[in-house]
Amino acid sequence: MDASQRPGGGEPGFEPSRPLESFVETARRVAVEPAAFFRGVTNEDRVLPPMVFAIICGVVSAALGIAVEFLAPVDLGPFGGEAFGPPEAVSGQFGGLALAGIALAFVVLAPLFIVLGLYIGSFIYQILVRIVVGRDNAGYWATFKIYAYTSVVSLLSWLPVVGFLATLYGYYLVFVAVREAHDTTPARAAIVAAIPLLFFAASLASGFLAAGA
Structure with a gap:
């Protein structure tokens, strides 16, 4: 069986008709077998599956992330406050109507912002690909798939420390994906992945400096 194909045959990548099984398998392949995955998914014409x-x-x-932020018990003792748990955290910060509004906004707006971010982020990456790789690249939609599927690292972004390491791993996935999907050299793929990484590192450094000031 071709390594670029899903188990059972068919197109590589996520299959919305089998959401749970396909999501788990796709997430595993992106994280563990990125080279084979992105080598195969480049030839897939569909855009909706990676978006979903x-x-x-x-x-x-x-x-x-919201559950951890607002529902996990928080101990403010070291800061002169009192410890409070899930009921206090929710009732103390939101009324029932406000909480319902937040839930509605999350359900409706979160996917819209994610899709908007996909198109904008893919466009920025495609500019880098166009500059570094050159005219001979697989095009915007290949980059769109790269940006969409490498978002698998966001599943761990809400965890302290682990989320930071997952973000760094995401840049490695971008390197592999650009190399395979755009059929370019490792050096050029590394440059495409390194430029956003440098901006990420610079933002972290500025945040630490601002916190220490």
Whole structure:
């Protein structure tokens, strides 16, 4: 069986008709077998499956992040406050109507913002690909798939420390994906992945400096 194909045959990548099984398998392949995955998914014409995959990753990550932020017990003792748990955290910060509004906004707006971010982020990456790789690249939609599928690392972004490491791993996935999907040299793929990484590192450094000031 071709390594670029899903188990059972058919197109590579996420298959919305089998959401749970396909999502788990696709996430595993992107994270563990990125070279084979992106080598095969480049030839797939469909754009909706990677978009849906990215939406699921983003929504799950955001939901878990909100749960940790507002529902996990927080101990403010060291800062002169009192410890409070899930009921106090929710009732103390939101009324019932406001909480319902937040839930509605999350359900409706989160996917819209994720899709918007996909198109904008893919466009920025495609500019880098066009400059570094040159005219002979697989085009915008190949980059769109790269940006969509590498969002798998966002599933861990809500975890302290682990989320940071997952973000760094995401840049490695971009390197592999650009190399395979755009059929370019490792050096050029590394440059495409390194430029956003440098901006990420610079933003972290500025944040630490601002916190220490």
